[in-house]
Amino acid sequence: MSAERHPVGLRIRGGTKVYPGTRALKAVDFDLRMGAVNVLVGENGAGKSTMMKVIAGVEQLTEGQVLMDGAEVRFNGTDEARRHGIGIVFQELNLFPNMTVAENIFINREITRGRVDIDMSAQREETRKLMRRLEHDIDPDAMVGDLRVGQQQIVEIAKSLAQDARVLILDEPTSALSAAEVEILFRVIADLKRQGVGIVYISHRLEELIRIGDYITVLRDGAITGARSMQGVDVDWIVRAMIGEASKDFAKEVEHDYGAEIFRAEDVTLPRIGGGMAVDHVSMALRAGEILGVYGLMGAGRSEFLECVIGRHPHAGGSFFVDGRPLKARSVAGRIRRGIALIPEDRKNDGLVQMLSIRENMTLSSLGAFTTGFHMNLSKERGTVRDFVRRLTVKIASMENPVSSLSGGNQQKVVIGKALMTRPRVLLMDEPSRGIDIGAKAEVFRTMRKLAADGLGIIFVTSDIEELMALSDRIVVMSNGRVTGEFDRRQATETAVIAASAKGHAPANMPPANMPKEEIA
The missing domain is CATH 3.40.50.300 (P-loop containing nucleotide triphosphate hydrolases)
Structure with missing residues (x-):
């Protein structure tokens, strides 16, 4: 040059x-x-x-x-x-x-x-x-x-x-x-x-x-x-x-047995503004300890499906089951109480309150765990936050600093910690590595594998084919709101996954579904 x-x-x-x-x-x-x-x-x-x-x-x-x-x-x-x-x-x-x-x-x-x-x-x-x-x-x-x-x-x-x-x-x-x-x-x-x-x-x-x-x-x-x-x-x-090292360790080597079915979605639908369906009769199941990767191009309906699961679209159709029991709660808070947590794609608007401290953001969805009557146990809260900061290797000077002072990757780790503090049975992760560097990715993905080994069921959406192939125990491919392919990790190939994602693919600029601006707790 x-x-x-x-x-x-x-x-x-x-x-x-x-x-x-x-x-x-x-x-x-x-x-x-x-x-x-x-x-x-x-x-x-x-x-x-x-x-x-x-x-x-x-x-x-x-x-x-x-x-x-x-x-x-x-x-x-x-x-x-x-x-x-x-x-x-x-x-x-x-x-x-x-x-x-x-x-x-x-x-x-x-x-x-x-x-x-x-x-x-x-x-x-x-x-x-x-x-x-x-x-x-x-x-x-x-x-x-x-x-x-x-x-x-x-x-x-x-x-x-x-x-x-x-x-x-x-x-x-x-x-x-x-x-x-x-x-x-x-x-x-x-x-x-x-x-x-x-x-x-x-x-x-x-x-x-x-x-x-x-x-x-x-x-x-x-x-x-x-x-x-x-x-x-x-x-x-x-x-x-x-x-200082040439490593892209996504911790795929952590093997474990899967448990019973922990979550199931049946015939989930979500109408799209202007006609058509953002999510078109999508069904999928998840076992305890399994990481299910959902792949597709923009406009495929992946994020909208996760939003339906967490209750962000009350007008969505279909049925959900957690541990075999119907999920009747319609609100986001109700679904969090039933053991579902979402790490949203847009952490700035949907995952964090920028003016609050790192500590306050991380415990925002689990305040009940630190409350007795009308009083909060601040010592217990700080100790728990300190533990999650260490586990997720969040780089902070003080947990009392505003979350806006952190880099994008460290903000993402705070969002992950916030979700994990609700003790979920099913963790939904929408582009969890967006804006995260290679070292932080390895840490987050090792954490995902460990959580799965402990029995947590994880559904994660990604547009990174390498991450999909490295992390997923099973892969579901979506295109134009529908499921167009499903693969076991051992049989999946990049060629087959990408081919499935192109079936009936809608243009990337198709208008979005009607999305209420309800904050995800």
Whole structure:
């Protein structure tokens, strides 16, 4: 890779960022090359997102400099960074759910008629052009809150493209995208490179980094441990640079016998807005100690099925049984009491209360276990949280810090701990590894295997075929709301699973089911 072809457009020199109780960046030196993909990799909590927030004006350095084209700059806000041509797609999506797609894309920089009123027609047309570029036909007038997470991610990407940024930061841009949507994004990135845009690309999908990256920078514990051209870099090199070992241990070797049937769903249905079914007569069963993997492309109905099980859609049809007894409870709280817990796909909106502490979030669904009469046993609560923090290796300075202070992967572990504290019989996990680094994945998946060995039944939805094959004892494939394949782990092949997922597949941009905004306790 010729460095002369890709001049440095932005530098950080001696960049240090200190938060109360932690040093997120430690005198980092970083070069961002133009017309190239600058891959940034590291475990959760390594400082990747912090460094990008500094570049995007969300945070300011405690010490050090940011330079653009050789001149020092200091961004005191995102608007100032945007004026210098810097755009960012955050890992935690930054959209207004009660506004339309077009309104979100042009928020704070609306197209106006003579600076008097907003030209909604022009904004809709520009939005359609952006969607065509991203090979989606999401309606500009659709409410963002009615879109699935993957569609919202496309809107976030479109919002950055609309700003004609010189520097574009993509923080986990493919975490909620289907394989087909990832290919579209990669074509857009190649086009941006040809235009001379400098791209920072953060992802935990290591094969993806190797495929798309031109330069790589590795962060560990807030310090840069390596920076080089991507030529000659492989997955083992990245893993060793990140965590000191070439391991992708998903703990498949933990074998155990299965118990009796612990859960069964029969003929589950969920109508879709505009006609058709989001979940179309789906049936499946789960045994104690079994991990059932549910695979499918976007729009297959996987997440909607889990939402039906937890009681998020009271109008859903079908029957559920736990330990052979009918599940009569209709509410989320009632189903949690019957031993069902859900780890949702969107941890920020559905899994956590950002203003509360780590301790308060983790015990939110199990407060009864720490309550006697009108009093809470805070000592017992802290001890239990401390135990789960240790078991799940959540990196925290204090359990009293707000959960929003944690990295994405550590927030995910808090959500997992919160679900496990309800002592579930059946654990539903929707994309449990979304936004989690390779070390954290191994820890979470080892925990899943141990929980299964202890008799917990687990149903997990994933779009990662490698995780599916490594973790599942049995695999169910969904497409267009229906079950289109079922495989035992020993007979399953990637080819057969992917072929089953393509049967009658609906477009990725099919409108979602009506989703009440009821918070999952």
